[in-house]
Amino acid sequence: MERFDIAVIGTGPAGLEAAITAKVRNKSVLLLGSKGSSDKVEKAHSIQNYLGLPNIPGDKMAQTFLDHAASMGVEITEDKVNAVYSMGSYFALQCHGGDYEASSVIVAAGMSAMKPFPGEMENLGRGVSYCATCDAALYKGKTAIILAYSAADEEEAEFLAERAEKVFYLPQYEYAGNLGGNIEVHDGIKATSIEMADGQAVLNAESDTFKADGIFILREQIAPSQLVPGLTMDGNHIKVDRSMATNIKGLFACGDITGTPYQYIKAAGEGNVAALSAVSYLNELKKN
């Protein structure tokens, strides 16, 4: 498997700037995220305070960022990172579309306002999971519940349904799909809590209860401490020093995920620092 110098997670201003800086420093870069940058850039109405781009609509700023990255030869690998494991001298990244390796990692995954459901964290890995394609093989002849947050999750449901006996699909977005067969779609369900009862995963909702062998929660963002086991947190944010280094050697973080203020220019600036620090780390690694 190819081992990249630097893997960057997230294609918002922090991740794009980190990838550009790493590229300028001649490092091989794996940039993981969505091809369209971040919703927080694309959906902003008008931005007044980004240096060099006065009074710019969010979608135009996103395109400017993406064009800049493309012009430097930075490619985006459209994938969602499920977990990052430190293997000592390198990192293993488990993604929905496959696995990758990198000598260092920059987490630029932004902040999510969503709180875990009561019972979610307690049952993670024991009935609750965040990646249906990763665990599909374990669901042969079994039943599963998918809490889905975007239309892209419909493909994941279809993949799981090829193995599972039955899939309950609960879209948390405006559903306009045509899932069928052994996928039972329940639209408009508001989940309230999760529990395990008699070996079954139970999803309690305002108007209903669903039981299955497992529950998949396919949010766009995963809590940082779940994304990278062993990470030291500072409240909801990843704890970093001024070089954007975390407590895990070779792993850096930047942007909203490291704390307030939540601002584009702060995110991009931290992306730059994180990439330079990752380059220094790689140079040291080479010497040893």
Ligand SMILES: Cc1cc2nc3c(=O)[nH]c(=O)nc-3n(C[C@H](O)[C@H](O)[C@H](O)COP(=O)(O)OP(=O)(O)OC[C@H]3O[C@@H](n4cnc5c(N)ncnc54)[C@H](O)[C@@H]3O)c2cc1C
């Ligand atoms: C409506 C709105 C208006 C705003 N206006 C302004 C403004 O005028 N000026 C200003 O300075 N700031 C503004 N902000 C704040 C600004 O949007 C954020 O500070 C900035 O986007 C943070 O950049 P980031 O790269 O850290 O994170 P984000 O922009 O959130 O990008 C993170 C990216 O990582 C991806 N990601 C997350 N998890 C994973 C994973 N596991 N695998 C792969 N990819 C993943 C996400 O999908 C996302 O694309 C505004 C925010 C909003 C919501």
